[in-house]
Amino acid sequence: MDDNTVGEAVTEAEVERALESDCECRDGMFPQGKIGTSSRRAFLRSGGLLTAAAAIVPVKALAQDASGEAPWSVPGRIAKSDYGTRASFEKVARLASFGGTSSLTPLQASTGIITPSGLHFERHHNGIPTIDPAQHRLIIHGMVDKPMKYSVEDLKRFPSTSRILFVECSGNSNAASRSASQKTAQEAHGLTSTSEWTGVKLSTLLAQVGIKDGAAWVLAEGSDGAMLSRSVPIDKMLDDAMVAYAQNGEAIRPENGYPMRLILPGWEGNINVKWLRRLKIGDKPFMTREETSKYTDLITLTGKARQFSWVMEAKSLITFPSGDMRLPGKGFYEITGLAWSGRAPIERVEVTTDGGKTWALASLQEPVLPKAHVRFRFPWAWDGTEAIIESRATDQTGYVQPTKAFLTATEGVGPTYHYNGIQSWKVAADGSVSNVLQA
Amino acid sequence: MSSRLKFVLIGTAVLSVLPLTVWAQQTGYSGGADYSFGTPASKADIEAWDKDVRPDGMGLPAGSGTYKAGAQLYAEQCASCHGAKLEGVRDPNLPQGGAPALIGGRGTLNTPKFKQTVESYWPYASTLFDYITRAMPYTAPGSLKPDEVYALTEYILAEGNIVPKSAVMDAKSLAKVQMPNKDGFYPDNRPYPVRKYD
Numbered sequence: 001m002d003d004n005t006v007g008e009a010v011t012e013a014e015v016e017r018a019l020e021s022d023c024e025c026r027d028g029m030f031p032q033g034k035i036g037t038s039s040r041r042a043f044l045r046s047g048g049l050l051t052a053a054a055a056i057v058p059v060k061a062l063a064q065d066a067s068g069e070a071p072w073s074v075p076g077r078i079a080k081s082d083y084g085t086r087a088s089f090e091k092v093a094r095l096a097s098f099g100g101t102s103s104l105t106p107l108q109a110s111t112g113i114i115t116p117s118g119l120h121f122e123r124h125h126n127g128i129p130t131i132d133p134a135q136h137r138l139i140i141h142g143m144v145d146k147p148m149k150y151s152v153e154d155l156k157r158f159p160s161t162s163r164i165l166f167v168e169c170s171g172n173s174n175a176a177s178r179s180a181s182q183k184t185a186q187e188a189h190g191l192t193s194t195s196e197w198t199g200v201k202l203s204t205l206l207a208q209v210g211i212k213d214g215a216a217w218v219l220a221e222g223s224d225g226a227m228l229s230r231s232v233p234i235d236k237m238l239d240d241a242m243v244a245y246a247q248n249g250e251a252i253r254p255e256n257g258y259p260m261r262l263i264l265p266g267w268e269g270n271i272n273v274k275w276l277r278r279l280k281i282g283d284k285p286f287m288t289r290e291e292t293s294k295y296t297d298l299i300t301l302t303g304k305a306r307q308f309s310w311v312m313e314a315k316s317l318i319t320f321p322s323g324d325m326r327l328p329g330k331g332f333y334e335i336t337g338l339a340w341s342g343r344a345p346i347e348r349v350e351v352t353t354d355g356g357k358t359w360a361l362a363s364l365q366e367p368v369l370p371k372a373h374v375r376f377r378f379p380w381a382w383d384g385t386e387a388i389i390e391s392r393a394t395d396q397t398g399y400v401q402p403t404k405a406f407l408t409a410t411e412g413v414g415p416t417y418h419y420n421g422i423q424s425w426k427v428a429a430d431g432s433v434s435n436v437l438q439a
Numbered sequence: 440m441s442s443r444l445k446f447v448l449i450g451t452a453v454l455s456v457l458p459l460t461v462w463a464q465q466t467g468y469s470g471g472a473d474y475s476f477g478t479p480a481s482k483a484d485i486e487a488w489d490k491d492v493r494p495d496g497m498g499l500p501a502g503s504g505t506y507k508a509g510a511q512l513y514a515e516q517c518a519s520c521h522g523a524k525l526e527g528v529r530d531p532n533l534p535q536g537g538a539p540a541l542i543g544g545r546g547t548l549n550t551p552k553f554k555q556t557v558e559s560y561w562p563y564a565s566t567l568f569d570y571i572t573r574a575m576p577y578t579a580p581g582s583l584k585p586d587e588v589y590a591l592t593e594y595i596l597a598e599g600n601i602v603p604k605s606a607v608m609d610a611k612s613l614a615k616v617q618m619p620n621k622d623g624f625y626p627d628n629r630p631y632p633v634r635k636y637d
Contacts, residue, residue: 098531098536099531099534099535099536099537100535100536101535101536125574126574126577126580137484139480139484139485139488140480141480141485141489146479147479147480147484147485148477148478148479148480149477149478149479149480149481149484150476150477151477154476154477155476157474157476158474158476159474204474208474208477219491221488221491225574225577225580226573226574226580227573227574227580227581229491229573277488278488278489280489280491282493284493284495286491286493286569287493287494287562287563287565287566288491288566288569288570289566289569289570289574292561292562292563292566292624293555293557293560293561293566296624298548298553298555298560300548300549300550300551300553301549302549303548303549303550303553303623304548304623304624304625305548305560305623305624305625306624306625306626306627306628306629307624307625307626307627308626308627309627309629310627311627311629313629313630343630397630399630402631410631412551413551
């Protein structure tokens with residue numbers, strides 16, 4: 001980019017101004033929850049403000065660790081930990097919701113497409129069960145020839161498959177459908193994450209038990225206190241469903257279903273039943289609580305509700321810059337974010353920096369995987385005046401992410417689930433970024 | 440040439456001329472799909488977990504319950520989270536921050552102040568029985584006996600003016616309950632017509 005002046009324009013004085021400025025944002029450009037100014041200073045000092053600034057910030061300031069010693073002047077740690085932890089300076093965290101029934105992924109701090117397992121969002125209906133994998137069993141029964149019972153070890157003997165997939169709660173962004181009161185990307189949209197999932201395809205397991213004629217639905221049941229249950233059409237089970245036992249190269253985290261969970265690519269999080277213990281094959285839907293009283297989409301214009309709306313439709317979100325950040329001054333920024341669709345691969349993502357008057361294509365980071373988060377990037381020279389920035393995704397079916405206005409006109413005010421309207425962030429002249437409702 | 444590269448080249452050459460049947464013999468894999476892992480699930484295994492109930496009554500257990508028994512159970516086991524009048528409670532000190540209202544809300548679903556309760560929104564009485572059986576009360580899920588669940592179902596439905604307080608709830612009567620919003624749902628009709636922007 002021609003006006004990418006980062007390398008020369010940022011001076012030590014500017015870094016210091018960014019450090020000292022009286023800013024309402026929590027942590028400079030990259031807010032990190034409830035941590036204080038000290039870590040923000042540490043972050044900026046360590047070169048996080050802009051990499052190129054490192055060359056002109058005093059070496060001593062950059063090199064200092066918590067003990068005040070330059071890292072190269074003392075011996076480092078020797079290997080001793082059984083399980084690695086991130087650097088002590090890193091404070092990015094999930095955010096628990098009211099009542100502790102969910103926690104949100106810090107999307108504003110995300111890079112690439114994989115969500116670290118420890119930052120994957122969680123949602124549960126009676127807490128996270130503690131399950132001894134040696135005791136856990138998966139029973140498959142109902143309209144089958146041979147009802148079977150599988151241990152975790154049994155499942156691991158089957159041919160395995162791995163896929164990088166997003167899981168998004170269908171209640172994600174529901175507050176954003178009504179207001180802009182959620183300050184950050186995390187608060188407004190943090191119930192979506194992407195992991196690599198490894199397990200056994202359901203088609204493999206169902207071939208073993210033998211499906212009887214007339215079988216059409218499968219009840220999937222978890223072994224948590226809520227014994228969460230959903231009915232899944234057998235076609236989806238035979239298409240691309242899997243029983244997963246691993247996430248990002250290790251056992252699934254307890255909050256995400258340890259020791260095994262159902263994975264239904266592209267479908268709302270709730271139906272990807274965690275702590276899976278039972279699959280019952282039947283000829284009709286079971287009409288559980290989670291597919292009647294909940295996870296149905298009441299359209300307040302008519303008073304009727306859409307049911308069995310499993311697919312998560314195309315959606316995107318700018319994660320940087322995003323709400324509650326503050327840009328230190330005009331100049332080059334790489335706008336970046338995530339796009340995904342449960343129906344088809346992402347075809348394109350467009351970005352506007354003028355509130356929707358003009359749109360331009362963002363670049364998509366390879367690999368662009370179906371039913372996974374896709375990282376998009378868009379170079380931007382901010383001129384220091386107020387700007388509304390938005391992204392919109394289109395998938396390969398031609399479906400275009402709608403505006404909030406379109407969804408409100410189509411569904412009324414009450415869609416609590418499946419909200420995928422375009423998100424607007426306002427960059428004010430002072431660099432502060434806030435959540436605003438689209439006109 | 441490195442020994443590693445030699446290995447790869449020789450391996451490729453061998454594989455390229457080796458008939459697949461020979462390869463199958465060497466790996467012991469016949470290409471079949473008979474993975475004899477796991478154990479047959481016994482009748483007892485299945486019965487211990489097979490508690491789900493469908494709208495047509497499939498899965499409803501023996502037993503029965505009355506309004507009076509339900510009222511007492513509700514006061515003891517449910518009112519602290521759902522409210523003495525089934526009106527719902529929101530309190531950060533309660534599990535999950537409180538629990539939703541169970542009755543009220545009829546006629547609100549097509550308004551901006553929609554209120555979704557068992558009375559106004561739930562399409563099937565079987566779902567109420569099924570959910571109480573497996574997931575309630577929150578602090579001791581699965582602890583209620585079928586008679587108790589029938590009684591609570593009768594109490595909640597009667598408070599919602601869906602069944603008379605004189606009714607006895609059992610497998611037969613529960614399967615016949617007509618919920619007020621039973622016709623309030625339709626299958627997914629998305630995607631909407633694609634919106635053209637430009």
